[in-house]
Amino acid sequence: MKKVTLLAILVLCMSAGTLWAQEKIVVGGSGGLRDEMEDMAKAYMSKRPSDTVEVLPDSMSTTGGIEGTKAGRLTIGLVVRPPLDHEKGRLVYRAVARRPVGVGVHKSIPVSNFSESQICDIFSGRINSWRDVGGGELKIVVLTRKQLDDANTQTMRNQMACFKDLKVSPEAVVLIRGGEVLDAIDRRPGTVGIVSVSTGFSGRENINAVAIAGMAPSADAVQNGKYKYVNETGVVTLGEPQGLAKRFLEFVASLEGQKILARNGQVAVR
Secondary structure, three states, X not given: OHHHHXXXXXXXXXXXXXXXXXXXXXXXXXXXXXXXXXXXXXXXXXXXXXXXXXXXXXXXXXXXXXXXXXXXXXXXXXXXXOOOHHHOOOEEEEXXXXXXEEEEEEOOOOOOEEOHHHHHHHHHOOOOEHHHHOOOOOEOEXXXXXXXXXXXXXXXXXXXXXXXXXXXXXXXXXXXXHHHHHHHHHHOOOEEEXXXXXXXXXXXXXXXXXXXXXXXXXXXXXXXXXXXXXXXXEEEEEOOOOHHHHHHHHHHOOHHHHHHXXXXXXXXXX
């Protein structure tokens, strides 16, 4: 009887050890880091197959990342700004990268540079034809975001004097998520929107991010400080990260993680 009991205890301990060795975390929030985190998760799990890092496929904005983490639905929330004072609670924020924000147009529009005044005139509706900025005969269709915490637009307001108090054209098409702005530009010639700039725009091949005042929105220009329209992307956790969350974020900050960020047009925060 004792032998059977001892064997049962050993089996239970081995099973518990297997369960304890397997961990899972859920990552989600703003689309500003989603693609990079998906690449990070794949690279991390290839090295640690007993760990599971699930990156939710849909963007839910910075507010969604913050509230989802506070509610326990997310282990790691993706954000494009630090939590505001009334949002903080027990949240711990860490910056991950910086990414250029720019003006996206369809590649069929033959423009490669805007002055700041042209950008403000376009988004206010004072310029409503591409002909007026050397871009052909199409009507300009301005795209804007409904989200109050749209960090891309806020970056422009903070860094571009004429955009600070600008009222966006009443004819602008209002969308919810950044991905919807990218989809619209990719599919509809004539559209223009403020976007997070990445090397491949998540496979959307018809988007071009124009230079502003002669400076292209590249990672190199962000790194050397020549391009000033920049978002800081980061993550939040409920308290200091532990276990798998800690190991995964250490991987994000590693040299391999920095290379993944660079491939996606982001500059790692060291």
